[in-house]
Amino acid sequence: MSKGERAKSVGRRNFLKGAALAGAAGLAPPLASKARAADTPPKPVTPLPNAQTAQAEAGAAAHAAAPLTGGKSGGDLMVDVFKQLKFEYFFSNPGSSFRGLQDSVIDYGGNKDPEFIMCCHEESSVGMAHGYAKIEGRPAGVLAHGTVGLQHASMGVYNAFCDRVPVYIVIGNGIDATKRRPGVEWIHTVQDAASMVRDYTKWDDQPGSLQHFVESAVRAYKIATTPPYEPVLLVADSELQENPIKPDETFYIPKLPNTVPPQGDSAAVAECARMLVAAENPVILADRCARTPKGVALLVELAELLQAPVVDQGGRMNFPNRHPLNQSGRARGLVSQADVIVGLELTDFWGATHGYRDQLERTSWPDTKQGAKLVSISSVDLFTRSNYQDFERFEDVDLAITGDAEATLPALIEAVKRQITADHKSAYEGRGKKMAAAHKGLFERAKMDATYGWDASPISTARLCAELWAVIKDDDWSLVSPTGSVSNWPQRLWNMDKHHQFIGGPGGYGVGYGLPAATGAAVANKKHGRLTVSIQNDGDLMYAPGALWTQAHHKIPILSVMHNNRAYHQEVMHLQRMANRHNRGIDTARIGTAIVNPEIDFAKLAQSMGVHGEGPITDPKDLGPALQRAAAIVKRGEPALVDVVTQPR
Amino acid sequence: MRTFLCIPAAALALTVFSSGAWAQSAAPAGDAAHGQQLFAADGCYQCHGYVGQGGNAGLRLGPPPIAYEAFTEQLRHPRAEMPPYEAKILPDKDAADIYAYLQSLPKPPAVKDVPLLNNL
Numbered sequence: 052m053s054k055g056e057r058a059k060s061v062g063r064r065n066f067l068k069g070a071a072l073a074g075a076a077g078l079a080p081p082l083a084s085k086a087r088a089a090d091t092p093p094k095p096v097t098p099l100p101n102a103q104t105a106q107a108e109a110g111a112a113a114h115a116a117a118p119l120t121g122g123k124s125g126g127d128l129m130v131d132v133f134k135q136l137k138f139e140y141f142f143s144n145p146g147s148s149f150r151g152l153q154d155s156v157i158d159y160g161g162n163k164d165p166e167f168i169m170c171c172h173e174e175s176s177v178g179m180a181h182g183y184a185k186i187e188g189r190p191a192g193v194l195a196h197g198t199v200g201l202q203h204a205s206m207g208v209y210n211a212f213c214d215r216v217p218v219y220i221v222i223g224n225g226i227d228a229t230k231r232r233p234g235v236e237w238i239h240t241v242q243d244a245a246s247m248v249r250d251y252t253k254w255d256d257q258p259g260s261l262q263h264f265v266e267s268a269v270r271a272y273k274i275a276t277t278p279p280y281e282p283v284l285l286v287a288d289s290e291l292q293e294n295p296i297k298p299d300e301t302f303y304i305p306k307l308p309n310t311v312p313p314q315g316d317s318a319a320v321a322e323c324a325r326m327l328v329a330a331e332n333p334v335i336l337a338d339r340c341a342r343t344p345k346g347v348a349l350l351v352e353l354a355e356l357l358q359a360p361v362v363d364q365g366g367r368m369n370f371p372n373r374h375p376l377n378q379s380g381r382a383r384g385l386v387s388q389a390d391v392i393v394g395l396e397l398t399d400f401w402g403a404t405h406g407y408r409d410q411l412e413r414t415s416w417p418d419t420k421q422g423a424k425l426v427s428i429s430s431v432d433l434f435t436r437s438n439y440q441d442f443e444r445f446e447d448v449d450l451a452i453t454g455d456a457e458a459t460l461p462a463l464i465e466a467v468k469r470q471i472t473a474d475h476k477s478a479y480e481g482r483g484k485k486m487a488a489a490h491k492g493l494f495e496r497a498k499m500d501a502t503y504g505w506d507a508s509p510i511s512t513a514r515l516c517a518e519l520w521a522v523i524k525d526d527d528w529s530l531v532s533p534t535g536s537v538s539n540w541p542q543r544l545w546n547m548d549k550h551h552q553f554i555g556g557p558g559g560y561g562v563g564y565g566l567p568a569a570t571g572a573a574v575a576n577k578k579h580g581r582l583t584v585s586i587q588n589d590g591d592l593m594y595a596p597g598a599l600w601t602q603a604h605h606k607i608p609i610l611s612v613m614h615n616n617r618a619y620h621q622e623v624m625h626l627q628r629m630a631n632r633h634n635r636g637i638d639t640a641r642i643g644t645a646i647v648n649p650e651i652d653f654a655k656l657a658q659s660m661g662v663h664g665e666g667p668i669t670d671p672k673d674l675g676p677a678l679q680r681a682a683a684i685v686k687r688g689e690p691a692l693v694d695v696v697t698q699p700r
Numbered sequence: 701m702r703t704f705l706c707i708p709a710a711a712l713a714l715t716v717f718s719s720g721a722w723a724q725s726a727a728p729a730g731d732a733a734h735g736q737q738l739f740a741a742d743g744c745y746q747c748h749g750y751v752g753q754g755g756n757a758g759l760r761l762g763p764p765p766i767a768y769e770a771f772t773e774q775l776r777h778p779r780a781e782m783p784p785y786e787a788k789i790l791p792d793k794d795a796a797d798i799y800a801y802l803q804s805l806p807k808p809p810a811v812k813d814v815p816l817l818n819n820l
Contacts, residue, residue: 409781498817502808503760504753511753517816538755544820620746624757627743631783637790638741699746700755 121295125261126155128296129221129287130165132268132304133192138165138219140183140574142176143194144203145169148223148239151292152194165192168574168605170567171597173200177207177282178567178595179574180218182531185367185554186575188343190217190275197224197244197286205248206561211282212251213441214366214558215339215396215431217275218282225289226257236289245284250438253281261291262302269305278312278342278430278455312342314462315428315454323393323426323450324466328475330391330424333359336382336403337456338366340395344550346457347371350395353464356471358483360385363542365534366398366555371548373494375487379542380497386418393426395456400427400446411632428463430455441559497543509696510671512614515586516540518671519612522678523582526686528552531572532565532585536621537614538700541586551581562619563594566611570598573609573690582685583608587692589615589646589653596656602690603661610685611692612678613653615667616699618645623699653694666694727768728792730800738798742790747782752802758782765802771795 129152133141141156143149156167170176173195180191195204201222211218225231225240245255254274258264264287271283315323327333335354341347350370354361360378362385363370370377378385386392386404394400404425407415419425425448432453435442452459471479501513516537524546533556534541547553554572557564569585576583592613602609618641627640641647650667657664663684665677674695681691739745739752747758754760765771772795775785785795811817 410784495811498811498820500754500760501817502811502814504749504751505808505814507749507751507753509750511749512755513753517820520820521816535756538757544817546820623743624746627746628783631743631785631789634786634788637743637785640743640746698749698753698755700749700757 126151126292141192146196173203175567179571182568182571210559255284257286312455312458315452315459337369349460358479368553399443401444512537565591600660657692663691730796732800732804735797735801
């Protein structure tokens with residue numbers, strides 16, 4: 052833009068800036084005045100008005116001269132790109148630094164594809180996008196302030212990073228200092244906005260033009276959705292969002308390439324197949340292996356070919372839990388007997404193959420037997436950062452195949468097929484029978500274990516999960532919460548065989564993930580007509596209870612069943628451990644960890660935000676009917692919450 | 701994905717349930733009601749549940765409980781992850797009361813008598 056053009060196009064920001072400059076000039080030190088005088092024409096030396104007067108006077112003149120409305124804006128073009136990328140939702144708490152883009156999403160884009168989902172906290176926005184992506188297999192957008200919004204969002208971003216989930220974050224920021232409104236807009240501006248989360252995002256950019264934005268928007272999507280999936284961040288400059296596009300300006304939106312996930316090296320895959328086929332006691336460990344439903348089918352095919360046990364570590368729904376080869380309840384025993392262990396997208400291979408004792412003197416030992424061969428197949432090897440330590444202890448494996456596990460499975464299956472002989476099949480048959488018997492034993496054991504404390508109050512987590520299963524089992528259900536804090540009873544008692552029936556945990560173990568992620572997953576499940584259920588921890592809910600309002604406001608059908616043990620119970624146990632270790636205060640572990648005095652009435656909390664709420668339920672006999680009532684409401688398309696006072700784990 | 705503070709089941713099976721390795725002898729008389737209070741106050745419930753039913757943070761404690769000697773040995777010198785309860789912080793009398801509480805717990809219903817567990 053030439054100086055002449057700039058003079059003609061006095062936009063809203065230039066008008067305000069002019070007024071502010073005039074006011075500031077009266078207070079400027081002589082040196083600054085001289086510097087400006089050197090490159091600007093001389094001005095009359097009449098006294099300058101104060102800022103308010105200048106704004107009022109100049110404002111009147113500028114109003115007369117400046118256009119007040121324009122046509123298509125930069126934000127509209129951004130929405131064109133988002134539509135081409137097939138975004139369904141943008142989760143956001145509103146903020147002025149992206150007001151232009153929000154207006155474009157709503158008024159230019161028709162608030163559909165993407166639809167603006169209103170959140171009450173940016174951490175919730177990211178959490179919802181996190182949950183959405185794990186159900187839908189592709190990212191949702193997040194809109195946030197470049198400063199305070201991203202600061203709120205950062206823990207959620209870290210969770211998504213550790214969980215290998217694509218979240219597409221767009222933040223507003225005013226790059227050009229001469230265009231910023233005085234006051235808050237300066238405070239809400241940052242020189243390098245992405246730096247705060249750069250350690251735990253895969254890519255970011257701060258485009259300087261609309262064409263640059265368009266290309267970076269497509270690039271960001273491609274990077275986020277190429278395994279390992281990770282969050283990405285784009286800075287949308289406020290001026291680019293708000294200013295009109297000139298009638299003669301044209302833009303090119305590149306197409307999103309059909310990106311193929313990286314597959315492991317063929318020779319290495321053949322070697323892995325050779326080890327598996329020859330193994331007497333192979334074990335397959337899977338954490339985030341199944342990115343898609345196809346991943347589950349492939350893992351079943353591989354396991355059945357070898358009649359090899361599978362331990363599903365639960366980062367995703369990797370393997371049907373009623374399949375006879377699912378041996379997740381026997382992980383340590385199998386690892387200790389294995390001669391070949393193949394880990395598929397494991398978070399912590401070392402932890403899966405070692406014992407660890409957290410006592411005064413921390414000790415560890417290998418669980419594997421001498422000579423056992425370890426193979427990892429993981430895309431995370433392609434993208435390891437150094438600052439945050441989510442990469443865990445170094446995995447002492449024999450063969451590390453760098454590649455996406457799901458994408459590598461077809462080649463591994465074919466290689467295994469080529470090497471299996473009739474003798475192998477005979478041996479595998481015997482192994483399969485042993486596994487089936489062990490699996491049956493695990494299931495019978497689970498039922499028996501569930502009877503202990505069956506009628507207890509607080510209600511046992513086994514009873515809670517059994518009652519919930521009875522309510523949902525005949526529907527197309529989707530459990531969108533982690534299960535560790537309820538002793539993994541869903542995996543032990545329920546019948547999970549579909550990829551969307553379990554989505555794993557937060558990844559970064561950042562508390563406050565649960566409610567937002569479940570909400571986002573329910574948004575994704577809505578169009579599929581699934582019954583979304585979440586076993587919601589009490590402490591987690593209190594981080595971002597506003598997500599309940601989002602559920603009600605947007606009519607998101609989800610059944611939240613409170614696991615209300617009235618504590619940050621993990622920390623109760625940690626504090627107990629410290630007190631015992633120091634031989635003191637063994638009866639004080641609940642100070643600073645228990646959520647009591649007062650006890651939270653989650654039903655009323657839900658009701659206050661327009662969500663059906665029942666409870667607190669303390670008698671197990673009352674639980675089933677309450678769940679039935681709540682599920683009926685959810686099936687009508689609305690959210691419901693049942694508060695259940697529970698045993699700790 | 702690991703579960704934090706999750707006790708390896710195999711290790712505990714060796715430590716807690718190997719009651720056969722211990723000589724069976726009568727437990728000292730204890731006050732079950734006081735033991736129930738201590739079970740909650742001293743944190744036993746945190747991993748084992750309020751009625752000792754167990755979970756992924758701690759093993760089931762009965763009914764019936766393991767032999768008293770095995771119980772006190774695990775209490776004082778735990779293997780695996782359990783925090784140690786030395787006599788200084790949990791006197792023998794309190795340990796006996798907790799044991800009496802564990803002895804007082806009723807047997808659970810049989811699986812066949814729980815309809816929900818027969819329709820999984």
